[in-house]
Amino acid sequence: MGDHRDWTGWRFELTSCREYIELSFEGVYLRRDSDVTLWAAELRLALAHYTMPMDMLLDLRGLEVSARCGDTCSRELGEIFDRHAASIAYYGASTDTLDALEPCLRGRTQQSDSIRSRSPALAQLMQNRRRRLGLLPMAHLSRDFLAGGNGWDESGAAFI
Numbered sequence: 001m002g003d004h005r006d007w008t009g010w011r012f013e014l015t016s017c018r019e020y021i022e023l024s025f026e027g028v029y030l031r032r033d034s035d036v037t038l039w040a041a042e043l044r045l046a047l048a049h050y051t052m053p054m055d056m057l058l059d060l061r062g063l064e065v066s067a068r069c070g071d072t073c074s075r076e077l078g079e080i081f082d083r084h085a086a087s088i089a090y091y092g093a094s095t096d097t098l099d100a101l102e103p104c105l106r107g108r109t110q111q112s113d114s115i116r117s118r119s120p121a122l123a124q125l126m127q128n129r130r131r132r133l134g135l136l137p138m139a140h141l142s143r144d145f146l147a148g149g150n151g152w153d154e155s156g157a158a159f160i
Contacts, residue, residue, distance in 0.1 A: 020056060020129075021047075021050070022057045024059040025059065030066065031068065032069055033069050040073075040079075047084045052086075053085055054084065054085065055089075055129050056085045056086075056088045057118075058088065058089070063097055065097045066096070066100070067099070073100055074104040081104060085108065086132065087108075088105065088125075089115070092116065111124045
């Protein structure tokens, strides 16, 4: 088991292998700039003891960001990512949340927005990590696998 702490309405977890931080959000509804400011302050506090940037896996299923506060949320998360994230992979975002967060995710991740589940997002994160560290790349990640399919690529010949 990894370190696990609960804050008001959301979950923060550091995996036991210490290779990445997994952030899961449950019941986070950001409707106003003041909601974003409070939430970002709690997130900064939770990440404060990590002195070096870590790889981050974001489960965005429980995060809803309204268009009204999207710019503030994107700016705040961008600052958090700049300080604490070596690389990012995410999954489960609603269309509205993804639209609001797109400015802060662009340039920080190389993934497509079609990843719907944890396993392909984690595979993408580990691929990014290996690339950043100069290690040999993993096997080809098919678009089908990244989209949550069975992993067979379009030709039916290769899978991960």
